[in-house]
Amino acid sequence: MSVLRRITRSTVAALAVPAVLLALWWVLTADSESYYLPPLSQILSTFDDVWLSDRLAADVLPSLLRLLGGFLVAVLLGVGLGVLIGSLRRLRAFCEPVLEFLRAIPPPVLVPVLMLFAGIGDTMKVLVIVSGCLWPILLNTVEGVRAVDEVLVETCRCYGVRGRARLWHLVIRSASPQIVTGMRQGLSVGIILMVISEMFAASNGLGFTIIQFQRTFAVTEMWTGILLLGVLGFLLALLMRLFERRVLNWYFGLRQAQRGGSR
């Protein structure tokens, strides 16, 4: 009951702000004469013509697939390396400055470099996405792994829980709140990089299409692209939240129990 109510409440809260913004947009541009700022009603009526045709498969899908690929690679790499670095104190002392340095590089500046090595195809774009998503996931995983409860560590030692079982049941599960936080941050970085990577050298994709519209002065169409990006970002964040509810159900319950005092 209360879980359902909580989910309903959080969904309403999540929808409220975008709804208000869209309403504002609608009202403020309702009788706009500006060529660069067409009324929202006009953007919306152009929307299905522009996107709900071939472009869905030709541009939106490739973009999403690259995002998905880059994100998954970043999760695997970030969690894998994060567990390693978080578990080994020596390695951590050695890696920390390097990580801080790498994290400080804005991923878009890597695009020209990556183009030299990986060409201008999908590989380059996926790598750009990975290079941005990786850091929040990696650094959060390291923090999570470092914070594994000492009593649970000793419990595992006493009861002979080691190897793969220890990795999964102890290390990854107890770092999962931080890992998910890293994934959430990584995903929003990934969406930005998905668009940017397509602005440099591409023949399809959302970012590519938006830039094409802009260059050909198809302003209303350009705005539909921006709107679509917003909607996609919102849907992906929603999916992320559902995933979080699923895998961290125990964590929210635990925190609530701790806040409510011992029963």
Add this chain to the structure above:
Amino acid sequence: MTVMTQTQTQSRTGTEVLLDVRGVRKVYEGHGRSVEAVRDLTFAVGKGELVCVVGPSGAGKTTLLKCIAGLLAPTSGEVVLEGAAVHGPPPGMAVVFQEYGRSLFPWMTVRRNVELPLKEKKLPKARREELIHRALDAVGLADVQSAYPWQLSGGMQQRVAIARAIAYEPHILLMDEPFAAVDAQTRADLEDLVRSLWHRLGVTTLFVTHDIDEAVYLGQRVLVLSSSPTVVLDDVTIDLPDERDQLTTRSSSRFAELRGHVFEQVQRAKKQSAPVATA
């Protein structure tokens, strides 16, 4: 290293020795200062015995227990379990930790918590089912199998930890102040649970507590520890009848005598060690 000349093959109660603690000393080193938590502990626990270790907080009880469990290496001396020196957690040992809230996996149900060590022991599914069922039944938690630990009260969580320990079928069970954080009524129930499990399973048990009454009520023997730096002050045989009861046992005159005796030892140790500062 101290060379132990005497090897014990018989415990005080005359049974075969299962656990032999020989001259264990533990000094924590770190950040330029060292703490001598345990100075010199020597005692033996016979097979099937229920021995309580009592000492004030900070006496090094947890340190001792971790040395026995193979979680900490003693600075000198050794721990011998079933004839073999302990260098890491031995397979036939189960531990119930003081911090019950933190020793259960919050992302697993009660049942999974009990099952995990059994899976690691590579027991077949049917055998696991049987052990889980029996253990949860024995601690009176058969109906909360699919709850998560944080949905349970402190006393119930500690029962889960006990169920996990006995399902593991250990040769020796170590318990570190398991009931220090539960209310008095729950505590009395859990004490009786420990006695009845020990009777039923015959598992050798080392029970650590800071509570003198609890130690005398539960144990066949009580080892009295001094405050830090720690030595064994006394090894008291508890000659109370085997059938114990919260009401009659605790109000018997023999209980009062034994309790008084142990209390006196602890008080004297406090006075002696008070002026000695540990560096």
